[in-house]
Amino acid sequence: MSTPTTVPLAFRRLDEDTMRARAEAFLDLLRARRSVREFSDAPIPLDVVERCIEAAAQAPSGANKQPWTFVLVTDPTLKKRIREAAEEEERSFYGGRAPASWLKDLAPLGTNAHKPFLEEAPALIVVFAQRRGADKDDRHYYLSESVGIATGILIAALHHAGLATLTHTPSPMGFLAEILERPAHERAFLLLPVGYPRPDCRVPAIDRKPLDQVLVRR
Numbered sequence: 001m002s003t004p005t006t007v008p009l010a011f012r013r014l015d016e017d018t019m020r021a022r023a024e025a026f027l028d029l030l031r032a033r034r035s036v037r038e039f040s041d042a043p044i045p046l047d048v049v050e051r052c053i054e055a056a057a058q059a060p061s062g063a064n065k066q067p068w069t070f071v072l073v074t075d076p077t078l079k080k081r082i083r084e085a086a087e088e089e090e091r092s093f094y095g096g097r098a099p100a101s102w103l104k105d106l107a108p109l110g111t112n113a114h115k116p117f118l119e120e121a122p123a124l125i126v127v128f129a130q131r132r133g134a135d136k137d138d139r140h141y142y143l144s145e146s147v148g149i150a151t152g153i154l155i156a157a158l159h160h161a162g163l164a165t166l167t168h169t170p171s172p173m174g175f176l177a178e179i180l181e182r183p184a185h186e187r188a189f190l191l192l193p194v195g196y197p198r199p200d201c202r203v204p205a206i207d208r209k210p211l212d213q214v215l216v217r218r
């Protein structure tokens with residue numbers, strides 16, 4: 001076993017009032033985040049999106065393998081192909097593949113097989129999970145956990161930067177690797193339309209569980 005090389009940790013200790021203020025501000029910020037399905041087609045600063053992707057790529061991952069690829073799609077032809085393929089999958093999902101109980105759970109969200117946002121949003125980020133490295137002996141670990149953490153950071157970073165997203169999971173998502181020409185060891189993890197909400201955008205009236213339902217203190 002070789003000794004790992006280390007560097008000093010850059011850590012700034014904050015006073016408790018500052019910690020409280022920052023925790024509150026971050027909670028307020030995330031309370032205001034909502035999944036958006038009605039996007040404006042107005043252009044967005046792509047340099048901002050790229051910095052948010054870079055923020056996501058700072059996430060911790062199993063053995064620091066960083067097993068993710070983010071494909072930023074802005075080409076209208078590709079967006080159209082993605083919309084058409086996604087809608088085909090969704091038609092079969094809503095038209096019989098999904099059990100009645102699942103459709104009942106989705107009813108409050110008002111979703112259906114119609115996915116115009118895949119063309120209307122100025123950008124789509126398709127997050128891919130790499131089952132292994134480019135070299136076939138390079139193993140990856142805790143894939144879903146790692147890519148899930150990075151995706152969560154990405155959603156928070158985009159919201160913080162003033163952009164709306166939707167966590168969209170057309171299922172199955174195999175068509176994304178095909179359309180975006182990803183290698184066989186990558187599987188699509190999540191599709192995130194990114195943009196500004198339409199000025200008349202409405203979102204479902206849902207709320208989050210209060211802290212006492214999600215936190216157990218022992």
Ligand code: IYR
Pocket residue numbers: 090093106109111112113168169170171
């Ligand atoms: N993928 C479908 C269905 C869907 C599933 C869940 I779970 C959601 O939270 C929302 C939708 C669709 O995108 O419509």
